[in-house]
Amino acid sequence: MAKQLNLLAGGQIIPTPLHTEMQRSYLEYAMSVIVGRALPDVRDGLKPVHRRIIYAMHELGLTPDRPYRKCARVVGDVLGKYHPHGDQAVYDALVRMVQDFSSRYPLLAGHGNFGSVDNDPAAAMRYTETRLSPISHEGLLSEIGEATVDFIGNFDNSQQEPTVLPAQLPILLLNGSSGIAVGMATNIPPHNLGEVVDGLVALIDKPDLPDQKLWEIIPGPDFPTGGEILGLEGIREAYTTGRGSIPLRGVANIEDGESESSSATATKSKRSRQRRIPIVVTELPFQVNKAAWIEKVAELVNHGKIEGIADLRDESDREGMRVVIEIKRDTNPHKVLDQLYKQTALQSNFGAILLALVDGQPRQLTLRQMLEEFLNFREQTLTKQYNYELEQAQRRVHLVEGLLTALSQLDDIIDLLRKAPDGSTAKVTLQSQFNFSDAQTDAILSMPMRRLTGLERKNLQSEFDELSKRIELLNRLLSDRQELLKNLKKDLRAIKRKYTDPRRTKIIVNNQKTPVSTAKTQQAEVSSDLAPKRRKSSATTKTSKIDESSAQLEIINTEPPETEVVLEFTQKGYVRRLPKNGGKSAGSKASNDFVINTNIIGSQAELVVLTSSGKAYPVKVRDIPPTSSNSRGTPLITLLPAASENIVKHFFLSDAPKDANLVLVTQKGQIKRLQASELTNLTNRGLTLIKLKEDDKLSFVNFTKERQQVVLATSGGRLLRFLVNDQQLPVMGRTAQGLQALRLGRAEHLVSAMSVSINDNLLLVSQLGYGKRLPINALRLANRADIGTQSFQFTSKQDAIAGVIIVQPASEVVLVTSTQRYLRLNADQVPLLGKDGTGDRIIQLNSDEKIISLAISNDQ
Numbered sequence: 001m002a003k004q005l006n007l008l009a010g011g012q013i014i015p016t017p018l019h020t021e022m023q024r025s026y027l028e029y030a031m032s033v034i035v036g037r038a039l040p041d042v043r044d045g046l047k048p049v050h051r052r053i054i055y056a057m058h059e060l061g062l063t064p065d066r067p068y069r070k071c072a073r074v075v076g077d078v079l080g081k082y083h084p085h086g087d088q089a090v091y092d093a094l095v096r097m098v099q100d101f102s103s104r105y106p107l108l109a110g111h112g113n114f115g116s117v118d119n120d121p122a123a124a125m126r127y128t129e130t131r132l133s134p135i136s137h138e139g140l141l142s143e144i145g146e147a148t149v150d151f152i153g154n155f156d157n158s159q160q161e162p163t164v165l166p167a168q169l170p171i172l173l174l175n176g177s178s179g180i181a182v183g184m185a186t187n188i189p190p191h192n193l194g195e196v197v198d199g200l201v202a203l204i205d206k207p208d209l210p211d212q213k214l215w216e217i218i219p220g221p222d223f224p225t226g227g228e229i230l231g232l233e234g235i236r237e238a239y240t241t242g243r244g245s246i247p248l249r250g251v252a253n254i255e256d257g258e259s260e261s262s263s264a265t266a267t268k269s270k271r272s273r274q275r276r277i278p279i280v281v282t283e284l285p286f287q288v289n290k291a292a293w294i295e296k297v298a299e300l301v302n303h304g305k306i307e308g309i310a311d312l313r314d315e316s317d318r319e320g321m322r323v324v325i326e327i328k329r330d331t332n333p334h335k336v337l338d339q340l341y342k343q344t345a346l347q348s349n350f351g352a353i354l355l356a357l358v359d360g361q362p363r364q365l366t367l368r369q370m371l372e373e374f375l376n377f378r379e380q381t382l383t384k385q386y387n388y389e390l391e392q393a394q395r396r397v398h399l400v401e402g403l404l405t406a407l408s409q410l411d412d413i414i415d416l417l418r419k420a421p422d423g424s425t426a427k428v429t430l431q432s433q434f435n436f437s438d439a440q441t442d443a444i445l446s447m448p449m450r451r452l453t454g455l456e457r458k459n460l461q462s463e464f465d466e467l468s469k470r471i472e473l474l475n476r477l478l479s480d481r482q483e484l485l486k487n488l489k490k491d492l493r494a495i496k497r498k499y500t501d502p503r504r505t506k507i508i509v510n511n512q513k514t515p516v517s518t519a520k521t522q523q524a525e526v527s528s529d530l531a532p533k534r535r536k537s538s539a540t541t542k543t544s545k546i547d548e549s550s551a552q553l554e555i556i557n558t559e560p561p562e563t564e565v566v567l568e569f570t571q572k573g574y575v576r577r578l579p580k581n582g583g584k585s586a587g588s589k590a591s592n593d594f595v596i597n598t599n600i601i602g603s604q605a606e607l608v609v610l611t612s613s614g615k616a617y618p619v620k621v622r623d624i625p626p627t628s629s630n631s632r633g634t635p636l637i638t639l640l641p642a643a644s645e646n647i648v649k650h651f652f653l654s655d656a657p658k659d660a661n662l663v664l665v666t667q668k669g670q671i672k673r674l675q676a677s678e679l680t681n682l683t684n685r686g687l688t689l690i691k692l693k694e695d696d697k698l699s700f701v702n703f704t705k706e707r708q709q710v711v712l713a714t715s716g717g718r719l720l721r722f723l724v725n726d727q728q729l730p731v732m733g734r735t736a737q738g739l740q741a742l743r744l745g746r747a748e749h750l751v752s753a754m755s756v757s758i759n760d761n762l763l764l765v766s767q768l769g770y771g772k773r774l775p776i777n778a779l780r781l782a783n784r785a786d787i788g789t790q791s792f793q794f795t796s797k798q799d800a801i802a803g804v805i806i807v808q809p810a811s812e813v814v815l816v817t818s819t820q821r822y823l824r825l826n827a828d829q830v831p832l833l834g835k836d837g838t839g840d841r842i843i844q845l846n847s848d849e850k851i852i853s854l855a856i857s858n859d860q
Contacts, residue, residue: 030182034362038181040188042356042363042370043377044140044165045172047179049093051165052082054107057132058141068111068129075125081159087125095122098130103175104190104224105499107136117225117284117321118291135499139169147388148381166381168495170196170374172356176221184362186355189221189238189246189286194500196371197492203371204485211240214368219507221350226251226283226504230347235507238352242364249347249508251283252340254333276310277333281323281346288345290316294323296344306343308336375488382477382484383735387691390474395439397467400460402440403447407457409434413444479732562602565621569597571814571855573647574633577624592822593632594814595858601652608653608679609636611645612697614664614690618682619650641684649701653679656703661731663710663724664690665700665741665753671712671784672738673729676703691737700753711762711779712741713752713804717792719835721756721779728784740785752804763807763827764792764839765815767850768799772839773807773832791835802851812857815843818850824857 040047046054056077062069075090083090096102098110101117112128115121122128132141143166151160176190199218202209220235229235230247238244255278284290294314300306308331315322325340327333341347354365358373365373406413416433420426423445430441450456477484568576572593580600607619617640625634637647653676662674672690679687690698704710704724712720720742722728732738744750756762756776765771772792779789792801807813807827815823823843831840845851 034181034184035357035360038179039184039186039355039357039362040172040177040179041164042172042358042365042373044167045170045175045177045356046165047093047177049078049083049085049090050097050107052078052161053090053094053097054132054136054140054165055144055162056081057108057130058144062131064109064132064134064137066131068109068131071125071128071130074130082154082161084155091122091125094130095128101225104222105135105171105174105193106133107140107171107175109133117289119289135169138498139495140165140167140171142166142168143381143385145388148385164377166385167374168378168491169193170200170371172374173370177356181362184355185353187351187353188356189350189352190223191218192222192500192503194496195219195222195503197496197500200371200375200492201489203368203375204489211368215239218367221246221352221505222503223248223286223505225286225288227285227506228283229505229507231509232507234349234352238354239367242354242366242369244352246350246352247347248285248350249341250281250285250288252279252281252337252346254279254337276326276329279325279327279333279337279340281325282321284321285345285348286350288348290314290321290323293345297325297340300343306336306339308332378488379484382488386474386477386484387737390471390478393467393471393474397464397471398437399439399443400464400467402436402443403451404457404460404464405434405436405440406444406447407452407460410452475736479730479736481733481735484733562604564600565603565626567599567601567607567621567624568595568633569599569636569650570594570633571596571816573636575624575636575639576627576631576633577621578627578629592820594822594855596855598858599652599655605652605654606682607650608682609640609650610648610689610698610701611640611686612648612699613645614666614692614698615645615686615688616679616682617641617686618684641686646697648698651703657705660703660705661724662689663700663702663704663729663753663755664698664738665712665750666690666692666696666738667699667750668693668696669741669744669750670696670738671710671729671741671753672736673704673724673731674734675731678734687734689734691735693737699750702753702755704755709756709758709776709781711752711754711756711776711804712750712788713754713762713764713801714742714744714748714788715751715800716745716748717764717790717794717801718742718748718788719762719774719779719791719804720782720784720786720788721776722782722784722786724755742785742788751801754804754806756806760806761808761832762804763813763830763854764804765802765842765851765854766792766794766799766839767802767852768796769841769843769845769851770795770799770839771830771842772837773827773830774835775832778835789835793836793838795838803854805854805856807856812859814855814857815851816853816855817845818848818852819846821849 036048038047041051044051053074057074060069060074060077062074071091071094074094075087078090079085079087094108095110095114097108098106098114100106108130109132110128110130113120113123114128144162148166150163152163153159154161172188173191173196174193176188178187179185195218199214202214202217215236220229220232228249228251230249234244234246236244238246284293291314294312297306297309298312301309301312308328309325310328311324311326313324315324325336327336354367354370355362356365356370357363358365413430413434416429417426420429427441427445430436430444431438436444451460477487564580566576566578566580568578570576570593574593601621603622605621607621607624609617609619611617619636619639623639627633636650637645640647656676660676662676662679664672664674670690674689678689692698702710706725708724709721710724710729729739741750741753754762758776760776762774762776763771764774774791779791782788794800802815805813809828811827813825813827815825817823825842830842833839843851
C-alpha cells in the first residue's frame with residue numbers, strides 16, 4: 001500500500017483566526033463584484049461583460065455594413081477569450097443591448113426574436129443574429145487601439161483586452177445602467193443624446209456654468225418607453241446629490257366615442273351596443289412589464305378593488321402600444337384612471353442612484369460630475385490619439401523627405417551604389433556622404449525602380465505636403481488646449497447630427513405637459529416646483545451652517561491675515577521662514593550649505609514648485625514652518641505631496657515678469673515654451689506642464705519673453721544661442737512634449753539652460769577646475785536644434801563642463817565638489833575670454849575630486 005502524504009508535517013499549517021479570514025475573503029469578493037461585474041465605468045458607461053461583448057464583435061468584424069452573425073458565435077468568443085462565466089449570463093447581456101425598449105440607444109442590432117416589452121424571452125442564441133449598431137461602431141470603437149486606451153491580459157493572459165473603450169459619447173448617461181453590487185447599487189436613468197451633447201458643449205464653453213443653466217439644457221431623463229415625469233423635484237435631487245426618486249407615469253388618454261365591448265356583441269342588436277368612454281394607454285413607465293400590468297389590472301377588477309371597468313384588451317401591434325380599458329356607462333373615467341395610478345404600476349417611482357466607477361473606485365456622482373468626468377476622459381483620449389498620429393506622421397514624413405532628397409540627387413546615389421561592393425558598405429557610405437538617417441537609408445535602398453518615374457515623384461511630393469499639413473494641425477491641437485476643445489466640440493456636434501432624435505419622455509409641472517426646452521419655461525418650473533421645499537429646508541439648516549462656519553473662521557484667523565516674512569532657499573533644498581527684520585541669516589560662509597535666493601513676501605502668498613516629473617505644485621507661505629535664524633530650515637520637498645521627486649525650480653508667480661512665458665528643458669534635450677498663466681489656480685494634486693517620455697525628466701525651467709534669447713550648454717562645451725519667437729519656439733499647451741532643443745552626443749548631457757540678455761556674461765567651469773567668463777555676444781545667434789558653438793577646449797579627455805551660469809561683476813560663486821566641499825570665489829577673479837581656449841585653472845582640487853555644480857551665493 002502506498003505511503004500516505006502527511007500534509008500536517010513540516011510546519012505547513014498557518015494558524016489564522018476565523019473572523020480575520022472571513023473578513024479578508026468577503027472584502028475581496030465584494031470588491032470583485034463591485035469592480036468586475038456590477039458597476040459601470042464612468043468613462044465608457046459599460047460593465048466588463050458589455051465591454052467584452054462589444055470588443056469581441058469588433059474583433060469578429062461585425063460592423064454595421066457586414067452581414068449579421070449568429071449570437072452563439074459571439075457568446076462563444078466572449079466566453080473563450082475574455083469572460084469565463086455562464087453562457088446564459090453573457091447572452092442575456094447581449095439581448096438587452098439589442099432591445100430598443102431597454103436601451104435608449106441600442107449598441108447592438110439584432111435579427112430575430114429578442115423578446116418584447118411583455119417580458120417574452122428571446123429566442124435561443126442559436127437562432128438569433130447580431131452585429132454592431134452604427135452608434136456603437138462610431139461612438140465606441142472608431143478610435144480603438146493601444147495608442148488611445150490601455151490594454152491588459154485576459155484571464156489566462158492569452159489575449160489582450162481594453163480596460164475601457166474610447167467612447168466619444170457619455171454612454172452611461174445616454175443608456176443609463178442598473179446593477180446590484182455588495183452593499184451598494186446603481187440605477188442611472190437614460191437621457192436624450194441631443195440634450196447631453198448640448199450640455200457637454202456648454203460645459204466646454206463655460207466650465208463654471210450654473211446648475212440652473214445646465215438643467216435648462218438637460219431638463220431630465222428620457223426613457224426609451226416614453227412616459228411622463230411628474231414635477232422637477234425628484235430630478236433636481238438626483239442631479240445635485242446623485243440620489244433621488246423620480247415619479248414616472250404612463251401615458252393614458254380618455255377618448256370619447258363609441259366602441260363595441262367585444263366581437264361577440266357585434267352580431268347582436270343595436271340595444272346591445274353601449275356608448276362607452278375608453279381609456280387608451282399608449283406608453284408605460286420604464287421597465288414595467290405590459291402583460292403583467294394587464295394581469296394585475298384584471299385581478300384588481302375581479303376582486304372589486306377597481307370599479308367601473310367593463311372590458312380590458314391589448315391592441316398593441318408593430319406600430320406601437322395600445323391597451324384599451326373600456327369604462328362602464330355612467331362611470332367617471334377620471335376616477336378610474338386615478339385608481340389605476342394609485343393601485344398599479346401605471347405610476348411608479350424611478351429610484352435614481354448615480355453610482356459609477358471613477359478611477360476604479362465606486363463614487364456617487366452628480367450630473368455635472370458625470371459630464372466632467374467624461375470630458376476629462378475624452379480630452380485624454382484625444383491627446384493620446386493625436387500624439388500617436390503625430391508620431392506616425394513624423395516618422396513617415398521623415399522617410400518621404402529622404403526619398404525626395406535621394407531623387408533630387410539620383411545620379412550621385414546611383415553612381416555610389418554601382419561602386420559599393422555590398423549593401424552594408426552602400427548604407428554606410430550613403431549615411432556619411434548624404435547625411436541620411438538609418439530609416440531613410442533603408443527606405444532608399446529598398447525603393448523599387450518604378451519610384452524613379454516622374455509620376456511617383458509627384459505622388460511623393462503630394463504625400464509630403466499632406467503630411468506636413470497634418471503635422472502642423474496636430475501640433476496646433478496638442479499645443480493649444482482651446483483648439484483641442486474646439487475640435488472636441490466639432491466631433492460632438494457631428495455625432496449629434498447623425499444620431500439625435502426627439503425627446504420621448506415628457507415632464508409635467510403643475511398638471512401641464514411641457515417640452516421643457518426653453519429657459520423661460522424651465523425657470524418657471526423650478527420656481528413653482530422647488531421654491532416651497534427650498535424655503536423649508538433653508539429655515540431648518542441655516543442656523544447650524546452659520547455656527548459651523550463661524551467656528552472654522554475662529555480657528556483660521558488665529559494668525560494675522562497678512563504679515564511679511566523672509567524666505568531663504570538654500571542650495572541643498574531647504575527653506576527658512578524668518579520674521580521680517582528678524583536677525584542675521586544662518587547661511588554663513590563656514591557652513592556646508594548656502595542661500596541661493598531670498599524673498600520678502602506676504603504670509604498669504606503662494607509658492608509654485610516645479611519637479612522633475614514635469615508637474616507644478618502650490619505651497620502656501622503660511623504652511624511653511626517658522627524657523628529660527630540659526631536653523632537649517634525645512635526641506636522644501638517635504639511640503640509637497642510628491643516627496644519622491646526632485647525640485648527643479650520654485651518661484652512666486654507674482655514675481656514673474658509681465659506677459660512672461662516659461663521655457664522648460666528636459667534631460668534628453670526637449671524644449672517647450674508655455675504660458676505662465678497656466679500656473680494659476682493650482683491644486684494640491686499638481687498640474688502637468690510637459691509630457692515626458694519614460695526615460696526623460698524635467699531639468700531646467702526659466703522665465704522668458706518674446707524676442708529674448710535662450711542659451712543651452714552641454715557637458716562637451718557646446719553652447720547654443722537662439723532667439724525666442726513663434727518660429728523658433730512656439731507657445732504650446734500643457735500636454736505637448738515639446739521640440740528638439742539641440743542634438744546631444746553619446747557622452748554628452750545638458751548642464752544648463754538660461755534666458756539671457758545681450759550684455760550678460762557667462763561663467764563656464766569644468767569638472768577639473770578650469771574656468772572662464774564668456775560674453776554672450778561671443779556666441780553666434782543660431783537656430784533651435786542646431787549643433788551650437790564649441791566654447792570650451794579641454795586639456796584632458798576626462799574633463800567636461802560642470803556648469804554654466806550667468807554672473808555679474810560682483811557675484812560670489814560657490815563651487816560644490818564631489819567630496820561635498822564648498823569652494824567660494826569672486827566672479828571678477830575669472831578671466832573674460834572668447835569662445836576659444838581652455839580658460840585658467842581657477843581652483844585647486846584634491847586627487848579624485850571633481851566639481852559637480854556651481855551656483856551664485858546670496859548669503860547676507
